[in-house]
Amino acid sequence: MLWKDKYNIGVDLIDRQHKELFDRVGSFMKTLRSPDHWEEKVEKVNETLAFMQEYVVVHFRDEEKYQQELGYPGLAEHRKVHAQLIRDVNEFSRQYQAEGYREELVQQFGGRLLAWLINHVAATDLKIAEYARSKEGAAQ
Amino acid sequence: MSKSYYDSFFNATGDVFKLLLDLEVTRAGEHAADEELQNGVQIQIGVTGDLTGAITYRFPKQTTLEIVRIMSGMDFNELDAFVTSALGEVANIISGNAMTMLSEQQLTCDILPPRVALDEAKAGHTAHVVESTLLQTAVGPLELEVALEPAV
Numbered sequence: 001m002l003w004k005d006k007y008n009i010g011v012d013l014i015d016r017q018h019k020e021l022f023d024r025v026g027s028f029m030k031t032l033r034s035p036d037h038w039e040e041k042v043e044k045v046n047e048t049l050a051f052m053q054e055y056v057v058v059h060f061r062d063e064e065k066y067q068q069e070l071g072y073p074g075l076a077e078h079r080k081v082h083a084q085l086i087r088d089v090n091e092f093s094r095q096y097q098a099e100g101y102r103e104e105l106v107q108q109f110g111g112r113l114l115a116w117l118i119n120h121v122a123a124t125d126l127k128i129a130e131y132a133r134s135k136e137g138a139a140q
Numbered sequence: 141m142s143k144s145y146y147d148s149f150f151n152a153t154g155d156v157f158k159l160l161l162d163l164e165v166t167r168a169g170e171h172a173a174d175e176e177l178q179n180g181v182q183i184q185i186g187v188t189g190d191l192t193g194a195i196t197y198r199f200p201k202q203t204t205l206e207i208v209r210i211m212s213g214m215d216f217n218e219l220d221a222f223v224t225s226a227l228g229e230v231a232n233i234i235s236g237n238a239m240t241m242l243s244e245q246q247l248t249c250d251i252l253p254p255r256v257a258l259d260e261a262k263a264g265h266t267a268h269v270v271e272s273t274l275l276q277t278a279v280g281p282l283e284l285e286v287a288l289e290p291a292v
Contacts, residue, residue: 002213026213033214033222104221111225114211115160119233122159 002026002114007121009129014066017059018121024052025117032110038103045106053089060086063125072131081124085116145242146271146286149195152238153284156230157277161210168276177283180204181224182257183231189249191242193288197231203280210279219258228254 003022008015028048034041060082067075092109099105150167157163180200187193199207205216207230208223216223235251242249272285 002211029212029214107221108225111208111222111227112229114208115226115229115233118160118211119156119229 002118007126009125009132011066011129011132014063014125014128017062018125021052021055021059021117022121024048024055025113028052029110029114032106042101042103046101049106053093056089057086063128067128070128070132070135072128074127074131078124078128081120085120145191145288146273148238148241148245149234149284149286150273150275152234152241153275155237156234160230160233161207161279163210163277163279166276168274168281170273177281179259181219181227183228184255184257185231185235186252186255187235187249187288188252188291190247190291191249191288192291193286195231195235195238195251196283196285196287197234198283198285199227200280200282203277203282206279224256224258228256 002025003019007018007022009018028045028051031041031044031048064075064079064082067078072078092105096102096105096109150165154165157165177198177200180198181204183197183199185195185197187195201219204219204223204227208216208226211226232251232254239249239251270285270287272283275282275284
């Protein structure tokens with residue numbers, strides 16, 4: 001289980017989506033790291049990879065919408081970070097397909113994604129929560 | 141070398157380890173004994189801009205495997221592509237955070253993609269001034285080497 005309660009930002013929709021995203025990354029990693037031979041698991045790896053990729057786009061869209069509604073001053077920078085990850089994922093997918101679903105490539109991608117995701121949610125997204133709390137405090 | 145270059149990377153390492161791994165990082169000594177870092181992973185990140193040179197992170201095998209186990213909740217036995225790539229991204233995040241700290245000292249720098257190597261002799265670099273320190277964590281040691289100097 002990748003999720004930790006300390007990643008909660010206190011916004012129900014975003015927290016639910018983060019948990020879902022961690023679940024999907026967890027399923028992808030579990031399949032990727034299973035002891036089966038690559039030929040036996042490549043199809044399942046590709047399915048869980050696609051399932052996770054779809055959700056990244058949905059989540060980023062909803063999270064940016066929330067930041068816009070909140071008037072979050074870091075939105076433009078946050079959008080750039082999301083856009084960069086989507087570009088990286090698309091570039092990885094293109095290369096992975098072009099090279100015939102080579103295992104080493106997807107193992108590298110999985111490791112990088114794991115560290116990226118934890119840092120993004122634990123560091124970058126928590127700043128949104130801090131801003132929302134400071135705004136609530138100022139309004140009281 | 142201005143001590144503050146090194147401090148930015150040390151502080152960023154402490155922050156990222158705390159945030160991602162719930163681990164404290166302390167300074168254990170000026171230099172790491174080679175045998176402590178054998179059979180491990182070396183990640184070098186080049187720096188360009190107002191400062192030039194490279195940052196090198198050296199992790200023994202056991203430290204590496206524990207770090208990735210903490211992040212993933214899964215056990216790992218070998219330094220394979222998944223493990224070294226995850227560690228490379230951790231080093232990338234630390235270095236990126238250090239760049240932000242340096243920018244607060246009006247130093248504008250960029251980092252290059254991590255170069256990961258297994259069990260190699262210490263990599264060379266062109267910077268003349270190097271500060272290297274052994275750091276300690278609850279899952280084992282690592283070495284942080286900062287080789288930066290002002291761009292000419």
